[in-house]
Amino acid sequence: MIPGAFDYHRPATIEDAVTLLASLGEEASILAGGHSLIPLMKTRLASPDHLVDLSGIGNLKGITVAGGDIVIGAMTTQFELIASEDLARHIPIIAETSRLIADPQIRYKGTFGGNVANGDPGNDMPALMMALGATYRVHGPDGGRDVAAREFYHGAYYTALEHGEILTSVRIPVPPAGHGYAYEKLKRKVGDYATAAAAVVITMAGGTCTSASIGLTNVSETPLWASEASALLVGTRLDKPSVDAALAAAEAITNPASDMRGPAEYRTKMAGIMLRRALERARSRTEA
Amino acid sequence: MTKSHIELTINGRTVEALVEPRTLLIHFLREQQNLTGAHIGCDTGHCGACTVDMDDMSVKSCMTFAVQAHGASITTIEGVANADGTLSALQEGFRMMHGLQCGFCTPGMILRAHRLLQENPAPTEDEIRHGISGNLCRCTGYVNIVKSIQYAAAKINGTPFQEAAE
The missing domain is CATH 3.30.390.50 (CO dehydrogenase flavoprotein, C-terminal domain)
Incomplete structure (x- = not known):
């Protein structure tokens, strides 16, 4: 199965990615890990004219403890969530959930941001983010904005994300020590x-x-x-x-x-x- | 559509190529590099026969574009044997323990097991089974594949291999 032809772009900054998406219009898709999008492209259920690959943007990866919150970059992979000592200590349910997603190979490439952003009701992270009261950081042509996970999902593959916007990170309040x-x-x-x-x-x-x-x-x-x-x-x-x-x-x-x-x-x-x-x-x- | 220039390392060799962005890594490896060890099984990301090692990750090469491998270091089954041409511990394990019948899944199994043993040099049977859960075998029932990986782990670690009772 061969995907339809497209032009490939790998911007180096989030600003460049937003500008690219604005200029390319509706026929551009964002490529993160690709493990939801590429199968759709192979079956031609999706045939974007342009792919904007976020993998060249360095600061979209990583897990940081910030006050009482943990911030996870959108391009952090499921494998990295499982390996994180900070998450194991503060929010272990994230690794527990990641281990139940897909299989080992897909967890190396599949990203946290892709899982929460693409709106597939079968994805596991969205319900967890709602339970944890997470907030999504979104960047678009008009700058950045925050959307609560509990307000983000409107229908199957239909979310609060407008075309041209990129989900860049997720902020999760750390549950109290000793939580179950x-x-x-x-x-x-x-x-x-x-x-x-x-x-x-x-x-x-x-x-x-x-x-x-x-x-x-x-x-x-x-x-x-x-x-x-x-x-x-x-x-x-x-x-x-x-x-x-x-x-x-x-x-x-x-x-x-x-x-x-x-x-x-x-x-x-x-x-x-x-x-x-x-x-x-x-x-x-x-x-x- | 514009072709993309990619430069990567495959089995220790530097490779430069022009690829259509839509070229999948498995097609690039098999058709442009003549490395036909990695197989196209299901073509949907389920079976793992196309698994290669890419930047210390096991990756399904039918679910990855060749352009995404720009700058990467890739190992395929063709690059697994020891430098003198003798079988690696995993290859020897699959041979000694009869870890294959038709052999179609074997390149993916060995590449996946290779990464598993890098991360966890002495896995339990349960960890092996979870570790290869993204690779399907339709012949063996997995028992001998698990033994093959245990054999390889024991050989690499210099510990005695004891075949589990059935």
Whole structure:
């Protein structure tokens, strides 16, 4: 399978990339790791006239601790997320999620920015970023702006990113020390998108849940932040009736497609089961 | 469309070429460099038969444009043997442990295992299985591939190789 012809550009700065995108117009696509875009180009579902490769822009990579936040450059790869000691110490759920994305080869090239920016509801990072309350930094012709992850996803492949804008970094508030976390993903095989998946971040004090945030992957047109389900857990001891109520609230906001991963009803139920498992594992990891 | 000039190192040799931007790395290697060891299996990024080592990463060369390899250092199966032409530890492991039947997946398996052992010189069976989870084999059932990699790890580390009980 041979992609359609295109012109290749490798700008050295983010400003050059933004200028290029503005001058090339709608027929230009951004190339990051390429592991979502190139398959689409090979099947001709995408045939951009121009590719603007971000790999020559040095300062789009890296993980920095900045005050109470961690900032991750868009071109940081999944492999680098897994290897990061800063992330292992402060937000270990990011590496746990990365390990469940695709396969080793793809994790060397696949980027964090591409995963959050391209709007595929099957991607795993978006629901996690919603659960963590992350903020995306976006650069365009009019300068930079910030978009909350929870406001970013409007539909399948339809996001707050305007044409000509580039997502350059993600700022994530570090959850409190001793927080519990888990990402649970049901998939048919290595490399598959989730049948359903759940991200959970909680804090506990004296056996009582003091905060909870839940994200759900691939059970709707967009990743979901289950705010009502999260709120139902706060102030409880995560006893069975409370967890059951949160599960019901989470399942109620899903709207999965019936596809080769299963009928919609099954996938909704699996979202609940992933959430139950994630809550159990998150609780076992809390240090309070 | 304008051709791009690329310069890269392949198996220790400096190569300069003009490529169409849409040329995939696997096609560049096989058709322009006559390095036909890396295979096109699924052509969709699932099977790993096209895996090569690029700047210390295992990369699926059917999912990468040749222009993205500009400035890179690439090793293919043709560059894996020892300098004197004898088999590398991994090649020997696949031979001794019967790690292949039809052999189609083998170049990708060996290149992937090469990088795995660079990062984790003494992997457990579980780590090997996760490590090669991006490479499909339709013949062996993986048991002998895992043994082949364990054999190679033991040889490289100078430790005795003990075949796991089945």
